[in-house]
Every structure is written in C-alpha cells, then in structure tokens.
Amino acid sequence: MIQSQATTLRVNHMGNESFSARLNSGETTILPLKTDEDVVRLRKQVRDDLVALGFSLIEQTKMVTAASELARNTLRYGGGGEAHVCRRYESDRTGIELSFIDQGPGIENLELAMTDGYTSGGGLGLGLSGAKRLADEFQIDTEPGKGTTVKIAKWKFC
Amino acid sequence: MSSIKSTQLAAVISQFQEQLLEGWLAGLASRLRRDKNATADFHHQAAQFLPLLAKTLEQTTSTNIEDAGWSDVRQVLTEISQARVRQGYTPIETASFVFSLKEPIFEYLRKALVDFPQQATDEIATASTLFDNLGLYTIEVYQKTREQIIMRQQQELLELSTPVVQLWQNVLALPLIGTLDSARTQVVMESLLQKIVDTGALIAIIDITGVPTVDTLVAQHLLKTIAAARLMGADCIISGIRPQIAQTIVHLGVNLEDVITKATLADAFIVALQRTGLTVNTTRSER
Amino acid sequence: MERIPILRMGRLLLVTIQVDMHDRLAMALQEDLTTRIVKDRANGVLIDISALDIVDSFIGRMISDTAAMAKILDAKTVLVGMQPAVAITLVELGLTLEGVSTALNVELGIKMLEQPG
Numbered sequence: 001m002i003q004s005q006a007t008t009l010r011v012n013h014m015g016n017e018s019f020s021a022r023l024n025s026g027e028t029t030i031l032p033l034k035t036d037e038d039v040v041r042l043r044k045q046v047r048d049d050l051v052a053l054g055f056s057l058i059e060q061t062k063m064v065t066a067a068s069e070l071a072r073n074t075l076r077y078g079g080g081g082e083a084h085v086c087r088r089y090e091s092d093r094t095g096i097e098l099s100f101i102d103q104g105p106g107i108e109n110l111e112l113a114m115t116d117g118y119t120s121g122g123g124l125g126l127g128l129s130g131a132k133r134l135a136d137e138f139q140i141d142t143e144p145g146k147g148t149t150v151k152i153a154k155w156k157f158c
Numbered sequence: 159m160s161s162i163k164s165t166q167l168a169a170v171i172s173q174f175q176e177q178l179l180e181g182w183l184a185g186l187a188s189r190l191r192r193d194k195n196a197t198a199d200f201h202h203q204a205a206q207f208l209p210l211l212a213k214t215l216e217q218t219t220s221t222n223i224e225d226a227g228w229s230d231v232r233q234v235l236t237e238i239s240q241a242r243v244r245q246g247y248t249p250i251e252t253a254s255f256v257f258s259l260k261e262p263i264f265e266y267l268r269k270a271l272v273d274f275p276q277q278a279t280d281e282i283a284t285a286s287t288l289f290d291n292l293g294l295y296t297i298e299v300y301q302k303t304r305e306q307i308i309m310r311q312q313q314e315l316l317e318l319s320t321p322v323v324q325l326w327q328n329v330l331a332l333p334l335i336g337t338l339d340s341a342r343t344q345v346v347m348e349s350l351l352q353k354i355v356d357t358g359a360l361i362a363i364i365d366i367t368g369v370p371t372v373d374t375l376v377a378q379h380l381l382k383t384i385a386a387a388r389l390m391g392a393d394c395i396i397s398g399i400r401p402q403i404a405q406t407i408v409h410l411g412v413n414l415e416d417v418i419t420k421a422t423l424a425d426a427f428i429v430a431l432q433r434t435g436l437t438v439n440t441t442r443s444e445r
Numbered sequence: 446m447e448r449i450p451i452l453r454m455g456r457l458l459l460v461t462i463q464v465d466m467h468d469r470l471a472m473a474l475q476e477d478l479t480t481r482i483v484k485d486r487a488n489g490v491l492i493d494i495s496a497l498d499i500v501d502s503f504i505g506r507m508i509s510d511t512a513a514m515a516k517i518l519d520a521k522t523v524l525v526g527m528q529p530a531v532a533i534t535l536v537e538l539g540l541t542l543e544g545v546s547t548a549l550n551v552e553l554g555i556k557m558l559e560q561p562g
Contacts, residue, residue, distance in 0.1 A: 036467035043465060043499060058348060061498060061530035062537065068501040069538075072468070130502065130538040351529035358549050386532035391525065391547035391554075 026097075028086040033100070039071045042083050046098065049087055053094050055156055063096065063154050066131040070100040070150050073127045078102025078148055088153075095136075095155035103147040110142060166281050168215035170266045175208055181262030182208075189254045190247070203238050203255070210234060221284065223291050235292065239299040243307065252300045256293040260286065320346040322353040329430045330359040331423065335368035338376045347383035354392045361430040362387060365423045367398030377412045384417055393433070395419070397426035449474045451481050457558055458482065458520075459551075461493040471507045478511055482518045489558035490515050493551055495526025505540045512545045523547065525554035 029049075031042050046067045050060040067083075074081045081102030088095045107113050114129050128150070132138040135152035142148040171178065179201075186200050210231060218227030235256070242252040264282050271278035320342070323331045332350050354362055364380065366372070372380075384394040397420045399407075407414060420426040431438060446469065452459045458481055460474065478490060492508065494500065500508075512522035523546045535542070548554040 036469050040465050040467045058530045058533055061528075061534045064499050065501050065534050065538065068499060068503075072501075072503060127502065133537050133539075134534065348529060348533070351532065355529060355549060358553065360549075360553075382533070382536045385536045386529065389532040389535055389542060389547060390527045390529065391549045 026086045026088045028084055031083045031085065032080075033071050033074045033083055033102075034080045036075075039068060039075060042071045042085075043068050045085050046096070049085055049096055050154075053087060053096060053156060055096075055154065059154060059156075062134040063098075063152075066134040066152055067098055069127040069131045070098070070152065073150070074100045074102045074104075074148075078104035080104075081147075093155045093157045095153055097151065097153040100150045101147070102149075106144040106146050106148055107140075107142045108144050110140065166267065166270060166277070167263075167285055168212050170263065170270050171208060171212040171215070174266050175212075178259070178262045178266065179204055179208060181265070182259050185258035185261060186254060189258060190251050196245075199241075200255075203234075204259075207231075207234055207238075221288050221291075223288070223295060231292070232295065235296050236299050239296045240303045243300055243303040249297050249300050253293040253297050256289055256296055260289050263289075316342060316345055320349065322350055324357055324359070325363070325427060326431065326434075326436075328358065328360040328434045329427070330354065330357060330362040331365060331427075332362060333365045333368065333423070337371065338369055340375045340379065343376050343379040347379055347386075350383065351386055351390065354387060354390065360392055360434055362392060362394045363423060363426040363430060364394055364396050365398040365426070366396065366403065367400070367423065369398075369403070370400075372403050372406055374410050374412065377407060377410060381412070381414075381417070393418075395426045395429060397421065397423045446470065446473065448477060451477060453481075453485055453487070454555075456485075456487050457489040457491060457555065458485065458487045459491045459493070461496070463496040465497075465499065466504065468503055471504055475507055475511045475514070479514050479518065482515055482520050488520050490520055490522045491551065491554045491558060492522065492524050493526050493554075494524060494531075495528070495550070497531065498528060500527070500531050500535060502538060502540060505535060505538075505542060509542050509545055516544070521546070521558055523554040523557050525549065525551055 029045055031045060032038055033042065043064050047060060047064050050063055055063070071083060074083070078100075079102060081100065081104070084097075084099040084101070086097040086099075088097055114132070128140070131150070131152055136155050137151070137153040139151040140148070141150075182204055183197075183200060186204070187197065190196065190200070214228060214231050218225065220227055222228075223232065238255060239252050242255075263285060267282055267285065268278055271281065320332070320334065323333070325331045330350070330353060332346070334346065338346075350362055350364070353359070364383075380396070384396075387394050395418045396414075399419055399421070418426075418429065420429060428438065449460060449462060449464070449466070449470065458478065460478065462474075464470075466474070481487065482490065490511070492511075497504075508524060512524075515522045524542070525548045527547060546557060548557050
C-alpha cells in the first residue's frame with residue numbers, strides 16, 4: 001500500500017517591517033487530495049495547526065468542517081488535487097490560510113454553485129456557501145476547463 | 159549601531175555604583191510619590207539593576223537592546239514595569255526609573271573623561287540613546303501589561319454576569335442582564351449549550367427580562383443557539399420579552415415562529431415542567 | 446477496510462462512531478445498518494456521536510438518509526451526544542438533519558426509542 005506523504009515547506013515571506021522589527025511569516029504544509037483517507041488526513045492537519053495557533057474549540061470546529069467540505073469538492077468534482085495549509089504570523093494577528101487546488105473541469109455557473117442547495121453530483125451542495133459562512137475570508141478562482149482554487153482563512157488577533 | 163568603548167560606561171558604573179545609586183534614588187524620589195514601602199522597593203530595584211547593567215555592558219558591544227545579550231536587563235525591566243502597573247503608577251512614572259539614571263551617569267562620565275571632551279560627548283550621546291531605548295521599553299511593557307489586565311477583567315465580568323442556573327432536574331435557566339453585544343451573546347450561548355450537555359437538561363429557559371434592547375445580530379445568535387440546542391436534543395423557551403423588544407423583533411423581520419415564548423420566567427418554568435412530564439400541585443396543609 | 450461495529454440490545458441497534466470516518470467508511474456503515482435492521486428485525490437505531498468533533502455535510506447527509514431508510518423499514522432512529530461545537534457549526538452550515546430525532550445522551554436516547562409511536 002502506498003502511503004501518501006505530506007510535504008512540509010517552510011516558506012518565509014518578508015513583509016513590511018514593523019517598528020519592533022517583527023517579520024510577517026508563514027509555514028506551509030502541502031497535502032495531496034486523491035483519496036478519501038487524504039481528506040481525513042487533511043482534517044487532522046488543519047485541526048493540529050488551529051490548536052497550535054490557539055483558536056477556540058468552536059473556531060476549530062468551524063474551520064475543520066469548512067476544510068472538509070472543500071477538500072471533498074476537490075476530490076469529487078475536481079478530479080483530485082492538493083491542499084495547502086499555511087500558518088500565518090503577522091504583527092497584530094495570527095491565522096491559518098487554506099487553499100484547495102485542482103486541475104479539474106472548473107465551475108460553469110459560479111453564482112449558482114454559491115447558493116445553498118445547488119448540487120451536480122449527489123452531495124448536499126452546501127460545500128461552497130457553507131464554507132464561506134464558516135471562515136473569515138473566502139476566495140474562489142475557477143474557469144471551465146482550467147480547474148479551481150478555493151482559499152479560506154481564519155484570523156485571531158493577539 | 160555604534161559600539162561602546164565599554165571601558166568607560168561600564169567602568170564608570172562599576173566604580174561609582176554607590177554614588178550613582180544615591181544620585182539615582184534622589185532623582186526618582188523627586189519624580190515619584192514617596193512612601194516608605196515605595197522607597198524601599200526602588201532602592202532594591204535600583205541596586206539590582208545597576209550591577210546588571212554594568213555586567214551587560216562589559217559582555218556585549220551591541221547597543222540594540224532587542225539582542226540576546228540584553229535579555230537579562232529586559233527581564234528585570236519587564237518585572238519592574240509590571241509591578242508599576244499593578245501598583246497604579248503612570249507610564250511616565252514607570253519610565254522615570256530608567257530616565258532618572260541618566261543625570262548621575264552623565265555627571266560621572268564627564269568627570270571620568272574630563273581630558274577627552276570629544277570622547278565624552280560621543281559616549282554621553284551613545285549612553286543617552288541607550289537609556290532612551292531602555293526607557294521606551296519599559297513603557298511598551300507597561301502598555302502591554304495594562305491591556306492584558308483589562309482583557310482579563312472583561313473576561314471575568316463576562317463570566318460573572320452570565321450564570322446558568324439549574325431550576326429543576328432537566329430544566330436550566332439563563333437569566334440575561336444588561337445589554338447584549340454580539341461577542342457576549344456568543345460566549346453566553348456557548349456556555350449554555352455546554353451546560354445542557356453537562357446536566358442533561360431537556361429544556362433551557364433564556365430569560366431576557368433584564369435586557370433593554372436586542373438588535374438583529376443578537377436575535378440571530380439567539381435563534382442559532384436555539385437551533386443548535388434542538389439539534390443536540392434539548393429545547394429552549396424565551397421568557398421575559400419586553401414590549402419594546404417584541405416590537406423590534408417584528409420590525410427587524412426576525413422569525414420567531416418556531417420558538418416558544420412566554421411573558422415571564424415563571425410561566426416558562428411551568429411549561430418546562432409540563433414538557434418534562436411534571437405538574438405542580440398545591441397540597442392542603444392541616445392546621 | 447475495517448467497519449464500524451453495530452451492537453444489538455433487544456430490538457435496538459446501537460452504533461458508537463468513534464473514529465474520524467472517511468466517506469467510504471460512512472457509506473459502509475449506512476449499508477450495514479440497513480442490512481442489520483432487516484436481519485435482526487430491529488425497530489430502533491441509536492447512533493452515538495459523542496466522540497465526533499466534526500460532522501460535515503456528507504456525514505450529516507449519511508445520517509439523515511440512514512434515518513429515512515430505517516423509517517421505510519419501520520425502525521426509528523435517534524442521534525445522541527452531539528457536541529455543542531458541532532451543533533453550532535451545523536446550524537451555521539444550514540444543515541437541519543430533517544427526520545432525525547436527537548437526544549442528549551444514550552440513556553435519554555434509549556428512553557425515546559422505547560416510547561411507543
């Protein structure tokens with residue numbers, strides 16, 4: 001049985017230097033989304049990062065649930081892809097950014113897909129709009145034939 | 159950043175520690191309120207700080223106080239600043255601890271370098287910058303400490319003002335008092351749901367007699383909480399809705415169709431008992 | 446693939462979900478439950494999710510579908526032990542779990558299933 005490996009990249013972004021010289025930085029983990037088990041692994045990774053960043057239980061639950069919805073979308077409708085889980089440290093806040101990337105068929109009618117109840121394949125179709133409500137930030141880039149990238153983020157002020 | 163000719167500043171401090179201490183404490187006394195305990199504290203802190211400062215200057219050539227070499231000094235200043243916050247001093251009084259040391263030091267630096275006026279000027283300038291940074295550091299710590307205390311007090315206030323009470327087996331009551339804002343409502347609701355799980359309560363009465371106004375956001379939170387409680391297997395009754403709130407709710411278009419509402423907590427309690435299969439009877443007492 | 450164990454207590458079936466299920470495992474559970482309802486002539490199903498800290502729309506859908514299937518097979522379903530954070534998130538997601546009765550814990554759940562009607 002082939003084990004999927006998670007690759008951890010330490011990517012340091014140089015941001016604006018604040019007065020006390022703290023830098024904006026992030027740590028990214030890249031996880032494949034090719035099997036059902038990958039979705040479970042992703043949930044665990046996101047949960048671990050949220051705990052480490054000090055988010056409350058409710059915030060953790062919301063974000064992991066959102067991640068699960070989006071990961072499943074990538075797997076089922078995007079033909080598989082990958083997730084980028086990034087811890088972000090800024091001078092007045094810390095947070096997590098998740099990106100779900102696939103090279104699948106893309107979404108034809110984005111407006112329709114964002115409304116509750118829309119489905120093309122038997123799920124509840126609440127994935128996108130639900131995830132948007134659960135996260136602080138939501139962004140989607142999609143083009144028919146070119147794939148889809150969905151980004152969500154949650155922040156905590158320190 | 160220029161490096162210090164550590165021989166002079168460090169040496170001056172080591173050599174004239176007693177005199178510097180005297181001059182320093184005199185300066186502090188004139189700037190800060192005087193009482194016996196405070197004076198003793200300052201003496202202790204100053205006596206602790208001076209040799210540490212001398213040692214640090216001997217060991218490091220950097221004047222950047224954020225560097226590792228200055229961590230012990232920062233530690234001591236942090237403790238002192240935190241104490242000042244607790245004792246009720248102002249930020250300026252706190253910074254005076256460091257700033258009051260400048261005069262005595264400059265005096266002795268000038269004396270030590272009386273034959274080298276250029277070097278004297280340079281060293282005094284460097285020392286001045288160093289003390290300015292240290293003083294600003296104490297202010298920064300002061301501010302942060304104040305913020306933390308305020309946040310903690312807010313948290314405690316929140317917890318104190320939203321108790322969940324068990325009225326009967328399976329029946330909880332949450333009497334809300336005061337204006338509800340979005341953040342407070344969320345915290346309160348989360349703790350209510352947790353209490354429902356902990357006690358296995360079937361009904362929770364949310365009494366808002368003590369709440370003067372409700373806005374859309376708060377109303378939404380209330381409705382979401384009730385929906386969550388139902389998903390979990392319990393139910394909620396809202397009691398104590400004032401006429402103004404009833405008006406607001408209808409004007410805002412909030413849908414309370416699914417929710418049981420009662421005018422008073424007492425009425426809600428009777429309903430709750432009935433729902434859990436109980437009734438209240440009067441027993442006739444023989445006199 | 447391991448499957449989630451289903452216990453029988455009289456005419457009730459009890460399932461305790463203790464792992465973070467992947468989708469295939471969830472579907473297998475649904476299949477197993479409906480099979481067992483018929484095989485054991487069960488009239489009640491109790492699903493305990495007190496150990497689940499995440500319930501997303503897929504699992505939610507699995508649970509309501511299972512309850513609907515059970516109903517067709519003349520069995521009642523009760524979901525117990527939902528954690529507050531999960532409940533709040535489901536409300537936010539807009540999932541109502543139509544057709545699924547819920548109780549706070551196993552004891553209350555069994556009481557609910559033993560009531561007639």
